[in-house]
Amino acid sequence: MASTTNKEAARPGGRSARVQQAVHEAVRTLQQEGRRDALSVPQIAELAGVTPSTIYRRWGNLAELLADVSLERLHLDTAPADTGSLAGDLQAWCEQYLEEMTSVPGRRGLDDIMASADDERRQRCRECSEAIMQTLRERALARGEVAPSVAVLMDTLIAPLTYHLLYTRGEIHPERLRGWITTALAACHAAHPPTPGSKFNPGELD
Amino acid sequence: MASTTNKEAARPGGRSARVQQAVHEAVRTLQQEGRRDALSVPQIAELAGVTPSTIYRRWGNLAELLADVSLERLHLDTAPADTGSLAGDLQAWCEQYLEEMTSVPGRRGLDDIMASADDERRQRCRECSEAIMQTLRERALARGEVAPSVAVLMDTLIAPLTYHLLYTRGEIHPERLRGWITTALAACHAAHPPTPGSKFNPGELD
DNA sequence: ACCTAAACGCAAAATATTTGCTTTTTGCTT
DNA sequence: AAGCAAAAAGCAAATATTTTGCGTTTAGGT
Structure with missing residues (x-):
């Protein structure tokens, strides 16, 4: 059992x-x-x-089976587009993810996963999101951009996004998304204030 | 039925x-x-x-009943302490909430609520959190402090807090909490930059 | 006081879940 | 290549649960 x-x-x-x-x-x-x-x-x-x-x-039981099936589906959708900037990548990925998770099957899948008693499965979801943030961050760093840590991205982007998916049924305006992304990047820039003389700004935080 | x-x-x-x-x-x-x-x-x-x-x-069914019972419990815990500042109030409330939700019955209650298919119940949880944030915010405004909107507090505090409760089993350091609170208030201060000539700076945190 | 509809109790019926045992299959060893 | 032990599956009986029909009680209104 x-x-x-x-x-x-x-x-x-x-x-x-x-x-x-x-x-x-x-x-x-x-x-x-x-x-x-x-x-x-x-x-x-x-x-x-x-x-x-x-x-x-x-x-x-049924709940575990459904959660298992839903989790498998969730793993497929990892293909973040490259828009040329971190802000753009984040916006694009979030919009796509949002659309997928507000669809009828997407919402049901999310519910099925949350209904499961096995919290190892939820951990997997988190790790999946972290992996995507990691990918986007490394891509940004490779471009020479400043990028927040994965932890910051999780807290300022994934967390509110997920919260809204779980606790409201209303749509999220892309505008709102943009706000979160701005905040995430602003926090990063605040931690590394652009000193006038510095040549480059390594994207480290936390 | x-x-x-x-x-x-x-x-x-x-x-x-x-x-x-x-x-x-x-x-x-x-x-x-x-x-x-x-x-x-x-x-x-x-x-x-x-x-x-x-x-x-x-x-x-059983899931709905358990969720119903858990939701009723959740409604009791509304008594935010007054520490004299918004930052303090937020920190205090979050710590208390965190402790409650990481306890064995607290965690089970959360799981029971998430397992329910009725999303009206989740909405209630959100509204409950919003009400608390609203209370704290109004208290801060009455003191003359600058305070972020409820929406900002939800996005920068409740969302990451909830995300960690749901998607990790690990503890959250009060340090991390403080970071979120700082971010929330900083975002607010950015919107209302402290002009040099101003007599006092209401929302100062530690 | 009376009436109606909602809620409940009861018990039979229908489903779903568990369990003991046998058979098949797999990965490994000789 | 055959054999072995353990894991997984099938089957069917035994349990447990959920659903449902119907008579009875009760709250809320006339």
Whole structure:
């Protein structure tokens, strides 16, 4: 009943992999075509050609299974565009992420992940966001830009973004996004005030 | 069968109220003494002296019931201390809130609320936080301090705080909190730059 | 006092979940 | 290449849960 997450099972052999794939696909199929309210383990098992007990033993319950499927989806969307500046990259990525997460399947995926009792999964989400911020930051530094630390980006960008996704249903204006980004970059510039004589400004903070 | 949340029922009469109270108390009791993993509707119903069907009809399922109970608890903790300055008030409240939410029951309560499918409940949480920020802000303005808008406080304080509560299990150093508060107030001061000739500088922090 | 609709209790029915046991499969070893 | 031990899956019975129909109680209004 515990936390048999999935991929890193002790024995991820052929059949196990096949079952996992079949079950995941069954979930996705039923989520697409079907009713959002009803979605049972026996139903998924039948479509996947698997016994319910298999699902229960591997995932524990429906919530964990749904969270697992949603997390897998979340991992795909990592392809930040290069707009030539950190501010632009952040804006572009946030807008794209926002659009994805306010869509019906996106919102449901987020809910499914939050509904899971396994907080290791939430950690993964955080790490995923951190990785993206890291990528954008390093790209900026390579350009010679000043860039806030990943921690600052998380606190000033990802955090409010996520907060709004979770706690309001209203849309977020790109204007608001721009404000957060400005704040993030301003905080960075404040920490390294542009001294008149300095040749360059290494982007370190924290 | 949908969202008979609770208090604002069309008929909140004596018996309904009594049942609600009994069920809520049963949940609290079982949560305290009992095992966190198992906690079933029939079990709660028995302790509350109520039929399971009553619970199912009123709350829909276990997750909604737990979220309902947790939300009620959350509403009690509103008593921000007055430390004499906005920075102090924010720091004090955040520390107290943090301690409460990182405790075992606090963390479980948060999880229960996030696990609920009803996003109206999350909205309530947000409104609760906004109300506290509003209180602190007005208190600061009454003192003659400069204070950021509630929106800014939400974005720079509540959002990162909540993000860490949800996405990491690690502790948050009060130092980190202080950093967020500084940022929030700094953003405010940037909007209202301290003119040299001004008699006093209200929102000075440490 | 009476009436109506909402809430509840009860119990049967329908579903979902757990569990014991057997069989298949996998990764490794000989 | 065959064999072995452990892991995972199937199957079916046993449990537990959720749903539902129907009669009864009760709150709120006329």
